[in-house]
Amino acid sequence: MRLIFMGSPDFSVPALHGLIKAGHEVVAVYTQPPRPAGRGKALRRQPVHEAADALSIPVRTPEKLRHNEEELAFFQGLNADAAIVAAYGLILPEAILNAPRLGCLNIHASLLPRWRGASPIQSAIRAGDAESGVCIMQMDKGLDTGAVILSEATPITATDTAGSLHDRLAEIGARLVVHALTEQPTPIPQDDSRSCYAPRLERKDGQIDWNRSAVEIERQVRAFIPWPGSYTLLEGQTYRIGAVTLPDEAETAALIASAPAPGTVLDDRLTIACGTGCLRIDRIQKPGRAMMDRDAFLRGTKLTKGMRLD
Template sequence: MRLIFMGSPDFAVPALHALIKAGHDIVAVYTQPPRPAGRGKSLRRQPVHEAADALNIPVRTPERLRHNEEELAIFQSFNADAAIVAAYGLLLPEAILNAPRLGCLNIHASLLPRWRGASPIQSAIRAGDEKSGVCIMQMDKGLDTGAVILSEATPITPTDTAGSLHDKLAESGGRLIVRALAEHPTPRPQDDAQSCYAPRLERKDGHIDWTRPAHEIERQIRAFIPWPGSYALLDEQSYRIGAVTLVDDAEATALTAASPMPGTILDNALTIACGQGCLRIEQIQKPGRAMMARDAFLRGTTLSKGTRFV
């Protein structure tokens, strides 16, 4: 098929390669423009941009598509059979959605209608879902509301982070979009009553609320690796928390017998009181330092019993 590919981050790259390997003709790639990144804030191209250049595919990087008649004319001129969209980052106006012969197909990293929106991977882990997955969706003008063409479930393991689940779903997305184009399955409408929303995340969302149950905090920390990360404040300094383990119920009951305030350090092993239960910090990062295992961190830093994170 003659395809336009629209994607920006690492998640979209396996799908681009899978489509090429399957013999499809990618006539153009649309991706987000280069953005300032790193300490020097130099412009950095999106991973899809880099992949397309390596494949000698023409790349377009419009800042916007809405109310952009010039770009619409260019998009229409490609005479594509379909546009494949994977974490592109711009809303597609109705004229763009309708331009390809078969419309626009989206590779979405959840089992729709669960987790529509910008952070489906993080939201699934944080909510304690037992599985996630990928859907191929016929795009409409709503937010991830189109009919589902194909889906594939992936278990969420107790050790999965957003990073590890992202990589599994990215590979699944590549396989699934190739199948969708080959098999032409009948789209099935979503049940809007079963939908839930995965909001766009910001750095401030990583602030740990120690009044929450320990198992919820543990899931948040895994869900926010690698971004936005989870952190706690102590003496107005921000400590990034990289990994924790849940303390078993018997030990937690003994450690919290005196009803400490949530966020309190309970022993010399960085066990922290939560709203319910306790967590033990396994990896922690002091401001200006690298992420360290607990034992290495404590050799250079003293955090006394009774000190409280907020």
């Protein structure tokens, strides 16, 4: 088929490669413009931009598509059979959605309608979902509300982070979109009553609320790896948390028998009281230093029983 591909981050790259490998003609790639990144804030191209260049596919980087008549005319002039969208980052106006012969198909990293929105992977882990997956969706003008063409589930393990689940879902999405184009099954409308919203995340969302249960905090830490990360405050300084574990029931009962305030350091092993239960910090990063394991951290930082984290 004659396709337009629209994507930006690493998640999108396997799908682009998969479509090319399957023999489809990708006539143009749309991606977000280069953005400042790193310490020097030099402009950095999106991963999809780099991949498209390596494949010698023309790249378009409009700042917006809404009220952009010039870009709409160009898009329509491509005469595409379909547009494949994977974490592109711009809202597609209705004229763009309707331009390809088969419309626009979205690779969405959730078992719709479970998580609609910008952070479905993080939201699934944080909520304690047993599984996640990918849906190939026929896009409409709503937010992830279109009919589902194909879907595939994958379990969320007790050790999954957003990073590990992201990589798995990206590979599933690449395979599934090729099948969707080949098989063209009948789309199935979503049940809107079962939908949840996965909001766009910011760095400030990573601050740990020690009033929450230990189980919820442990899920947050995994859900926010690699981004936006989780952190806590100690004496006004920010400490990033890279990994935590939950003590067993007997140890937990002994440690919280005195009903310590949430955020209290309970022992010399970085065990912290939570709103319900407690957890143990396994990896932590002090300001200006690299992430380190608990023992290395405690050799250089005095964090005594009874101190409080915010």
